[in-house]
Amino acid sequence: AQTVTQSQPEMSVQEAETVTLSCTYDTSENNYYLFWYKQPPSRQMILVIRQEAYKQQNATENRFSVNFQKAAKSFSLKISDSQLGDTAMYFCAFIDTSGTYKYIFGTGTRLKVLA
Amino acid sequence: GAGVSQSPSNKVTEKGKDVELRCDPISGHTALYWYRQSLGQGLEFLIYFQGNSAPDKSGLPSDRFSAERTGGSVSTLTIQRTQQEDSAVYLCASRGTGVSYNEQFFGPGTRLTVL
Numbered sequence: 001a002q003t004v005t006q007s008q009p010e011m012s013v014q015e016a017e018t019v020t021l022s023c024t025y026d027t028s029e030n031n032y033y034l035f036w037y038k039q040p041p042s043r044q045m046i047l048v049i050r051q052e053a054y055k056q057q058n059a060t061e062n063r064f065s066v067n068f069q070k071a072a073k074s075f076s077l078k079i080s081d082s083q084l085g086d087t088a089m090y091f092c093a094f095i096d097t098s099g100t101y102k103y104i105f106g107t108g109t110r111l112k113v114l115a
Numbered sequence: 116g117a118g119v120s121q122s123p124s125n126k127v128t129e130k131g132k133d134v135e136l137r138c139d140p141i142s143g144h145t146a147l148y149w150y151r152q153s154l155g156q157g158l159e160f161l162i163y164f165q166g167n168s169a170p171d172k173s174g175l176p177s178d179r180f181s182a183e184r185t186g187g188s189v190s191t192l193t194i195q196r197t198q199q200e201d202s203a204v205y206l207c208a209s210r211g212t213g214v215s216y217n218e219q220f221f222g223p224g225t226r227l228t229v230l
Binding site for chain 1: 146148150155156157158160163165171204206208210217218219220221223224
C-alpha cells in the first residue's frame with residue numbers, strides 16, 4: 001500500500017528563520033507527483049509546491065523549496081525567511097499518476113511562526 | 116475564473132437527520148474528490164469521480180454515505196441518519212487540466228456538526 005508519513009505533528013520557528021518539514025512516502029511506482037499543501041486557520045487548502053518524480057531538480061517557489069530524495073523516498077519542505085502568515089497546517093501528499101489517481105495525504109505538521 | 120465552491124459553509128444538524136453537502140468544481144475540471152477532515156486530523160478520502168467513469172467509492176465509511184455528480188459538474192455528498200461521529204469538515208477538490216493536470220484545487224469546506 002502507498003503511504004505518506006509526516007513524523008512531526010507540531011513545529012515552531014522564529015520569524016525570519018528557516019524551518020524544514022519532513023515527509024517520507026512509500027510506493028513501488030515510478031510515475032508520481034508529490035505536493036505540499038498549506039491549510040491556514042481559514043481551512044482553505046492551498047498548494048505550496050509540487051514535484052514530479054521524474055525530475056531530479058528540486059522544485060522551488062519563492063521562499064519554499066523541497067529536498068526530493070527519490071531513492072530514500074523523502075520529500076522535505078524548507079521554508080526560508082519564515083513569516084507570520086506561514087502559520088498553518090502543512091500536508092504532504094502523493095499521487096500515483098500511472099494508477100488510480102487517488103491522492104494520499106500525510107497526517108500533517110502544525111507549524112507556528114513566532115514573532 | 117472562480118475556484119471550487121462548497122455550500123453550506125457550516126451545517127448543524129440533529130442526530131438521525133439527513134444532510135446534503137454541495138460542491139461546485141472549477142469549470143472544465145473532470146475529476147472531483149470528496150474528503151473528510153476530523154478536528155486537527157489529516158484528510159480521509161471518501162469518493163472520487165472521473166468524467167463518465169464509475170466513481171471510486173472505496174473511501175465511503177458506511178452505506179449511510181453516498182455521492183452523485185450530475186452532468187459531470189456539481190456534486191452532492193449525502194449523509195443519511197447522521198451520527199455524532201460524522202461531525203467533521205468535508206472538503207471537495209477538483210483536479211486541474213493542462214499544466215495543472217495533477218494538481219488538486221480545494222474548496223473551503225463544509226463544517227458539519229451533529230448534535
